[in-house]
Amino acid sequence: MSDSSSSEQAQQGTSTSENIKSFVSGGAGGIAAVLVGHPFDLTKTRLQTAAPGTYTGAIDVVKKAVARDGITGMYRGVVPPLLGVTPIFAMSFWAYDMSKVLIYKLTPNRTSKELSVAEYAAAGFLSAIPTTLVTAPVERAKVLLQIQGQGQGGPQYNGVFDVVKHLYKEGGVRSVFRGSTATVLRDGPGSAAYFAAYEVTKKLLTPAGSSPSDLNLGAVIIAGGTAGVAMWSIAIPPDVLKSRIQSAPTGTYSGFFDCARKTIAQDGVAALWRGLGPAMARAFPANAATFLGVEASKKLFDKYF
Template identity: 80%
Template sequence: MSADESKSVEASSSAKAAAKGTADSIKSFISGGFGGVAAVLVGHPFDLTKTRLQTAKAGQYTGAIDVVKKALAVDGVTGLYRGVVPPLLGVTPIFALSFWAYDVSQKLIRTITPNRTSQTLSTAELAAAGFLSAVPTTLVTAPVERAKVLLQVQGQGSEKKYKGVIDVIRVLYREGGLPSIFRGSVATIMRDGPGSAAYFAAYEVVKKALTPKGADPSQLNLGAIIVAGGSAGVAMWSIAIPPDVIKSRIQSAPNGTYSGFLDCARKTIAADGVKALWKGFGPAMARAFPANAATFLGVEASRKLLDGFF
């Protein structure tokens, strides 16, 4: 083979690799959106219960079951889906960005470690990729969570100030501009950075452990996906509740209540003790397994479908 032919082959291989990388990123983006929709449909009632426990005045509820009973008494079954529109509208970009960023982060780690003996990432590297995936996602997650929390909280006895998600954004912008809409962004990254690290690492590790010897973990195995996805959710929420409590309080409180993440943490502990940082733990953990099993089923099934197209 001549030098020119060799260069042509190398160029063709590089072009094919680049095209494959782009296709993989697109598929990660789309499948992440499908996974997010599945997560919201399964998990929103649990999330509403968690948020109300975290933000309610002392003594307003006796526990998670009491929250559910009172929501049903006031609004019926639809009350359990109060505030569902913001996550449904935001879930596609949030989860799409998350899974896309996770895919890109894995490629980045391989790029900066060119002398590695295996293309398979270690558990620590998977966790690092998961943490990095939370950074761009926060740009969408923070305002969506802000709107969702305000809509969820106003159904527990406070004045119904907002008519819907568009009204929330409009009012927040009028009252405080973009800073008001993005309030709680620091708390969001404090929750989602470590949480995503545990999330993706746990999924990959558990799925690999449950895959039969000699089989490819990337192939669709419903049992392994359900258990690994559920385990990923449990791993994430086992460490994400304290910053989530602070995030919910910052995003639901009147202007000027807290000066920031640390101020909210200090005032929360001073008023209600350290145990207040674990409010909503029960509903969050109850939601974690089914919602995230649904997430990864949606991701893996849609990814397999997309692989058949390009």
Template identity: 75%
Template sequence: MSEAEPSVTTAVSATADNVKAFVAGGFGGVCAVLVGHPFDLTKTRLQTAPSGTYTGAIDVVKKILVRDGVLGVYRGIVPPLLGVTPIFAVSFWAYDASKKLISALTKSDTLSTTQLAAAGFLSAVPSTAVTAPVERAKVLLQVQGQGLSEQKYKGVTGVLRHMYQEGGLRSVFRGSGATLARDGPGSAAYFAAYEVTKKALTPAGSSPSDLNLGSIICAGGVAGVAMWSLAIPPDVLKSRIQAAPKDTYSGILDCARKTIAQDGVAALWKGFGPAMARAFPANAATFLGSVATIYLQGIID
């Protein structure tokens, strides 16, 4: 056997692992959107509506149902459904690659919780390039028709055309800084909590990779709760920046200052209830979907 053969085999194996992480993350993301979108819509409307528009999450849902019917709770779902595969695929791929990078730098096969959190934070950097424009389109579709406002967009094509005509790529990527401010710490907590919970649920002498689906669902749900426990304030600012007319805010700090001045510090936690209600089931579905995909890939292989 030549010396080149082991390196070729290693490269092929690494590529296969990356592809599996990419596909698994994408399918897991679709599951998360289908389960969690009504909660996300409620959260976004609470975050962006003028003070006094709603009395709470239940009032948001009630008004959506009265105005738009049952399908109204899925308003704005097309952008995240179209974008969720690349978003989650890039996130899971970047997390897997970041773990390998940190492992190589530390020359350790077992990463600490802090190192896992660092890998999670790094995973948010490339995924923000996909997440920010998808979230911008989603938010604009979710908030239109809120209160007595007109419905400007008739679908994804309309909202994308509006964003680009408003200010080119700068408009399309509005809120990228706030998106990273949310997803960096959020992803750190997300992946670290998932790994720690899996380890805690693993019986002595067993491997976390052998956990049953019930444990995977639990770990995924805990990961979602951990993420959104940190992510709400930057998520509020992201939603406001992305929903507001051009030049309303000069950046995330200006948005924070104006939000606090107008509505008080408590405004930074608007939508906390729906976000936490969504966190466990949506993220349990994410990891369940990703693990099921990897399992099916193993059968096919």
């Protein structure tokens, strides 16, 4: 959503208007991502959390979900990300822009006006930290709603507010935020790869003498899709553990590493890559939609405000 040639804009991006632009554009991108990617996400989560033998693969998950609930079954659990997606993505893209501003301020004597790949990655990592405050509870509710249709025991929820109410009653704020550590361990490195890959791809697609901000939407789609693939290439193992921690009955795991140990002991190391197929299938279209929404929103803001 930002380009390597706009270092002055990044350094001056602390203005209220730029903050609002980053925040709202990120939210628009997130809504686009959910609408495109939720069926893939549901398939991934069910593969990650189901008992061995429940499904033969991603296609089997889809067939059983559609047979049970119709095509709308592929959007089970979509309300939590839709309700949370605006603050999650809005905060992520805002925090990314603010992290770039911070890097510029911490390096006043820099020799290059452009951030390096490592600096883009650092800004991406930092953006995941405040975002977790929203991501963790939203994903906790989403996971519980997603697994509800696959025949597992436990409470049956009427919707996202029923989930949150039950979780709070069960264990207070701590229960609502279960999986926060796993979320940071997934989204920190994942966001580093995500934003760095986006910036690098945009730069590679920019003709000599042009600015990345002038790229057409087709190039934005390619860069956004590449960013998604880069993120999920490294994010699946912590995502598997996050899904298991957030969906398991209270007391099943004492923490992230206990979940990793028990998962490997019970299902083998390969279990840490469950859901890789749906995640990678989702990565390109969902994140292409994300950055398309972000860039289109920013251009709209630039035109009218």
